[in-house]
Amino acid sequence: xxxxxxxxxxxxxxxxxxxxxxxxxxxxxxxxxxxxxxxxxxxxxxxxxxxxxxxxxxxxxxxxxxxxxxxxxxxxxxxxxxxxxxxxxxxxxxxxxxxxxxxxxxxxxxxxxxxxxxxxxxxxxxxxxxxxxxxxxxxxxxxxxxxxxxxxxxxxxxxxxxxxxxxxxxxxxxxxxxxxxxxxxxxxxxxxxxxxxxxxxxxxxxxxxxxxxxxxxxxxxxxxxxxxxxxxxxxxxxxxxxxxxxxxxxxxxxxxxxxxxxxxxxxxxxxxxxxxxxxxxxxxxxxxxxxxxxxxxxxxxx
Numbered sequence: 001x002x003x004x005x006x007x008x009x010x011x012x013x014x015x016x017x018x019x020x021x022x023x024x025x026x027x028x029x030x031x032x033x034x035x036x037x038x039x040x041x042x043x044x045x046x047x048x049x050x051x052x053x054x055x056x057x058x059x060x061x062x063x064x065x066x067x068x069x070x071x072x073x074x075x076x077x078x079x080x081x082x083x084x085x086x087x088x089x090x091x092x093x094x095x096x097x098x099x100x101x102x103x104x105x106x107x108x109x110x111x112x113x114x115x116x117x118x119x120x121x122x123x124x125x126x127x128x129x130x131x132x133x134x135x136x137x138x139x140x141x142x143x144x145x146x147x148x149x150x151x152x153x154x155x156x157x158x159x160x161x162x163x164x165x166x167x168x169x170x171x172x173x174x175x176x177x178x179x180x181x182x183x184x185x186x187x188x189x190x191x192x193x194x195x196x197x198x199x200x201x202x203x204x205x206x207x208x209x210x211x212x213x214x215x216x217x218x219x220x221x222x223x224x225x226x227x228x229x230x231x232x233x234x235x236x237x238x239x240x241x242x243x244x245x246x247x248x249x250x251x252x253x254x255x256x257x258x259x260x261x262x263x264x265x266x267x268x269x270x271x272x273x274x275x276x277x278x279x280x281x282x283x284x285x286x287x288x289x290x291x292x293x294x295x296x297x298x299x300x301x302x
Contacts, residue, residue, distance in 0.1 A: 093151040101127040107175075109150055111165035112158050113138065114172075125175055171198075172268040174213025174280055181208070182301045184227055190297040191250075191258060193277055195225070198269075200258065200277065202288055209291070212284045215264045217256075217275035224275070228252040228298040235289065242274060247282075248289040252298040260285045 097106055102125050110123035110131055119134040132148040139154055140146045167176070178199035185192035185203050192201040195216060202209045216223040230250050237249040237259070249259040261278035263271050268280070277300070279285040 093153040095149045095151045096155055097127055098149040099127050099129070099132050104170075106131070107170050108165060109135075109155075109158075111169045111172075112162040114169075115162045115165070116158070122173055123170055123175075124173060168269050171213070172270070174198075174268070176213060178211050182299050184299045184301075185297070188297060189293070190299055191230070191252075191292065193258075193298065193300045195223070195300070195302050200279065202291065210284065210288065212279055212281055212288075214258075215261065215269060215271070215273055215278040215280070218272040221273070221275045223273070223277060223300060224253050224256060225300045225302070226253075228300070230292060230294055230296045230298060233289065233292070233294060239274075246276070248279075248285045250289065250292055250298075258285075258288075258298070 097109060104125065106127050107123040107125040109127075110119055110125075113119035113131070113134045114123070116138070118138045119130060121130055135150055135154065136146045136148040138158065139148075142157055144154055144157070170176075176197055176199065178201055179194040179197040181192045181201055181203060182194070184190070185201065186206045188205065190203050192203050193199075193214060194201075198214055198216070199211055200214045201211050230252050232249075232251040234249045234251070234257075235247065237246040237257075238244070239246055239255075241255065245262070246257060246259040249257040251257040256275045256277070258277040258279065260282050261273065261276075261280060264273075264278040264280040265282070279288075
């Protein structure tokens with residue numbers, strides 16, 4: 001019968017007081033033996049031998065801690081060995097890019113930061129100081145840790161606010177890969193200029209000596225296509241038609257020339273020329289100007 005002790009023998013004859021003391025002793029014995037609920041103990045008999053076993057129900061008893069309520073034998077922590085569990089450690093988000101990194105992914109990061117007006121230069125493809133500051137500002141605005149490093153959480157937040165950048169968003173300031181050279185550039189000395197990739201290859205006997213990004217004329221003043229020759233070089237040239245500087249000018253068709261453009265250096269592909277082939281890297285075109293000779297071939301192609 002649950003919740004009670006049936007008194008027999010001497011305990012029944014001694015009445016309630018003796019029975020209460022016996023029950024207390026049995027309960028103490030149950031605790032000492034590790035029983036917490038529904039245990040059977042064997043008290044000593046009157047002659048010192050073992051008495052009949054008695055089942056003890058302790059009030060407020062709970063299941064043993066070594067056995068889960070579902071009977072699976074697992075501790076509450078889920079370790080399965082009865083040891084106290086610990087909360088799972090929260091790891092910081094994985095860092096994807098940080099200062100000093102470079103490549104196409106960094107270029108995309110910069111293009112997306114430009115879309116949300118946190119970066120105003122580039123993309124350059126190099127995780128530089130302005131990029132770090134832009135990331136830090138973006139993180140702080142959205143309650144993220146201001147580390148300046150692009151982790152997975154920061155990147156996912158930026159992805160949700162921007163669109164996939166197009167080719168010329170990625171290469172707004174140049175650095176795009178060049179197309180394969182035109183077959184007409186395969187021999188001799190040639191400036192091989194691709195409108196598709198917006199690049200200029202300086203080639204000698206089929207070998208690419210240098211490559212640089214270039215900009216062309218607008219739809220109203222297009223750069224002519226075809227095969228030409230450098231007919232005049234002018235180191236400090238100034239356009240008489242537009243009254244604008246054209247340093248390191250190498251003329252190949254009428255008034256069209258390959259030359260350095262300060263506007264291209266600042267604005268990138270946001271602008272255009274009046275038909276010339278603009279170069280934004282002054283050091284690169286200075287080297288090119290020193291190597292190109294009058295009479296060298298110029299090939300402008302799609």
